[in-house]
Amino acid sequence: MRPVYLDHNATTPLSPGVAAAMSPYLGGQYGNPLTAHRFGEGPRAAIDEARCSVRTLLGATDDSRVLFNSGATEGLNHALKGLALASLSDGRVGARRRIVIGGLEHYAVSAPAQWLADAFGFELVRVAPGRDGVIPADAFIDAVAADTTLVAALHWANNELGTLQPVEEIGRHCREIGVPFVCDAVQAIGKVDTQDACAFADVIALSAHKFYGPKGAGALVVRAGIDLVPLLHGASQESGQRGGTHNVAGIVGLGAAAIAAHAGRRQESPRVAALRDALADGIRGRIDRVHWNGGRAAVLPNTLNLSFEGCPSAALCAEMDRRGFAISAGAACDSGTAKPSKNVLAMGLSEGRALTSVRISLGHDTTAIDIQATQAAFAEAVSAVRADN
Numbered sequence: 001m002r003p004v005y006l007d008h009n010a011t012t013p014l015s016p017g018v019a020a021a022m023s024p025y026l027g028g029q030y031g032n033p034l035t036a037h038r039f040g041e042g043p044r045a046a047i048d049e050a051r052c053s054v055r056t057l058l059g060a061t062d063d064s065r066v067l068f069n070s071g072a073t074e075g076l077n078h079a080l081k082g083l084a085l086a087s088l089s090d091g092r093v094g095a096r097r098r099i100v101i102g103g104l105e106h107y108a109v110s111a112p113a114q115w116l117a118d119a120f121g122f123e124l125v126r127v128a129p130g131r132d133g134v135i136p137a138d139a140f141i142d143a144v145a146a147d148t149t150l151v152a153a154l155h156w157a158n159n160e161l162g163t164l165q166p167v168e169e170i171g172r173h174c175r176e177i178g179v180p181f182v183c184d185a186v187q188a189i190g191k192v193d194t195q196d197a198c199a200f201a202d203v204i205a206l207s208a209h210k211f212y213g214p215k216g217a218g219a220l221v222v223r224a225g226i227d228l229v230p231l232l233h234g235a236s237q238e239s240g241q242r243g244g245t246h247n248v249a250g251i252v253g254l255g256a257a258a259i260a261a262h263a264g265r266r267q268e269s270p271r272v273a274a275l276r277d278a279l280a281d282g283i284r285g286r287i288d289r290v291h292w293n294g295g296r297a298a299v300l301p302n303t304l305n306l307s308f309e310g311c312p313s314a315a316l317c318a319e320m321d322r323r324g325f326a327i328s329a330g331a332a333c334d335s336g337t338a339k340p341s342k343n344v345l346a347m348g349l350s351e352g353r354a355l356t357s358v359r360i361s362l363g364h365d366t367t368a369i370d371i372q373a374t375q376a377a378f379a380e381a382v383s384a385v386r387a388d389n
Contacts, residue, residue, distance in 0.1 A: 003324045004370045008363035009159050009187060009303060010328055014253075015212035015364075021256035022214065025249040033246050034237065043248045050255025054219050057189065057258040058197040058204055063224040067238045068251050071218035072186045073108040074231065075205035076153075078220055078242070079182045080112045082228030083151045083203075084122060093121050098149040102135040102165065103128040103346050108205075109153050109184060122150070131348050133163035133294035140170050146177040155184035157192070160343045160359050161294035162303025164192065171200030180226055186210050190261030191269055191300050202226050208250065212364065213257030217250030272362045273301035275371050279360065280304055282375035287382050293344055293357055302362040307344070307353045311385040316358055319381035325374055328359045 005013075025046065031039030033047050051066040060066065069075050080099070087094055099113050103126045110126075117124040127140045135154060144152050152174050156167050167183050174181040183201035188194055190211040197204055203226060208217040222228065234243015284290050289309035308316060313329035320327050329341075340354030360374075 003326065004374060005326045005365065006360045006362060006370075006374065007326045007328050009162075009210070009300075009359065009361035011209045011215065012212045012363055013365070014214060015257065015260060017260060018213055018253045018256045022249045022253040025252050029248070033248060043246070046248065046252045046255075047246060050251045050258075053255040053258040053262075054206075054221060057194060057262045058185070058221055059195045060198040060221050061224070064198060065222040065224075065239055065241070067220045067222060067241050068246065068254070069218050069220060069238075069242055070216050070247075071209070072106075072184060072205040072207040075218050075220035076106075076108040076182070076184055077112045078228060078231040079203045079205060079222075080109065080116065080151065080153065081231060083180055083182075083226075084116045084120070085229040086227050087150055088120070096148055096150040097121070098123045098125060098143075098145070100125045100127065100140065100143045100149055100152040102126070102140070102154045104133070104135065104158050104161075104163075104165075104343050105153065105155055106159060106184060106186070109155070109182075113153070123148075129163075129347055132297040133158060133161045133343070133347050134297045135165050137166040137169045140166075141173050144170075144174060144177070144179055146179060149179045151180050151182060153182040153184070155186070156188035156194075157300050157303075158294070158343060159187050160341065161305045161347075162187075162300035162361075163294040164298045164300065168196075168200045171202075175200065175202070187300060187303075189258075190265050191302060193265070195262075197221075198223065203228075208254035208257050211257050211261045214250050214253040217247060217254040219254060268364065269301040272366060275362055275366055275368065276302060276304050276360075278368075279362075279371045279374060280306075282371070283378050286375060286379040291353060293347070293349065293353065300361075302366075304360040304362075305344075305357055306360070307357045308382050308385075309352070309356060310389055311356050311382055312389065313341075313356055313358050315385045315389070316356075316381060319385050320377060323377045323381060325377050328361075329357070 029042045033044040054066045116122045125143045171181040180202045182203040202223045204221040209215040291307040293305040317329045341357045344354035344357050
């Protein structure tokens with residue numbers, strides 16, 4: 001049997017259609033898009049088309065800026081640092097000094113927010129999730145005040161648990177009171193409806209490799225009227241917001257992946273959700289002492305986070321890998337550590353649950369046969385790991 005890849009939240013394979021769209025810009029269409037001669041015309045037009053594709057995916061207006069970058073880590077750093085540094089007066093923090101983030105944020109949000117607090121004295125407020133893995137909207141809104149809050153940031157979906165967060169309710173409240181709202185939409189693209197994202201989010205970050213595009217390509221969508229200090233100073237690329245020669249092939253790939261994600265979501269999301277539920281039912285029918293972390297909340301259609309009592313996460317992942325099944329012990333950025341899942345702990349669950357949690361994330365290539373084989377593999381792997389512990 002072929003190896004079964006169930007780690008799509010870490011990264012997705014490059015779609016053949018996306019690879020085909022990129023191909024001309026890895027060869028003959030090599031011109032710099034900012035040059036005035038004919039060699040720049042094709043790349044320049046392709047970048048413009050990719051911007052339109054991203055706007056369509058997120059429901060952005062024509063006056064919104066689509067800033068291409070290396071991915072969401074750069075984009076989220078740019079969003080938080082750009083807003084914060086633009087607010088300084090003579091290097092000092094003003095009255096609006098509070099940064100409010102969710103308690104389950106990716107390091108690309110929590111780390112720059114902490115840096116801003118440490119380096120400049122901004123007040124950082126983290127809103128804790130409930131035991132369902134969801135940040136309570138009322139608690140987040142209570143932490144945001146028009147006269148003291150500089151920026152609020154919340155991810156649309158948790159990369160490890162898959163839990164969907166109340167971004168629309170919080171974003172609309174922030175817009176009503178004039179507080180910029182930054183949304184990490186990395187895990188949401190192609191899985192949930194993002195067409196109205198720009199109606200409630202002022203800055204949105206995404207990475208192409210999370211929705212079958214290339215690694216090293218991302219975008220930050222910025223609503224008109226939101227001022228950011230550039231993160232990378234240089235020449236005039238990206239409206240002066242991000243210096244450096246364009247990654248034309250990567251940008252074209254991002255645009256092609258955005259079109260495919262927009263077109264295919266309605267059919268693909270229900271399909272993988274049914275497979276995920278069948279996998280959860282099959283595992284819990286075969287194996288005792290299994291817990292679905294975040295299962296009480298609305299979750300991404302492709303994501304399943306389970307704790308297997310008596311099975312350390314790393315040992316279970318290794319045992320599954322030996323059988324040809326790729327899963328992960330938490331988020332990819334934490335891979336290889338023996339630490340308990342920070343997200344499971346943040347939910348108020350036990351360290352035992354956090355030390356035995358694994359993430360299974362399905363994708364376009366996942367089939368019903370894969371799900372049946374995965375159920376059997378888990379039963380064997382859990383039995384083997386428990387026997388050794």
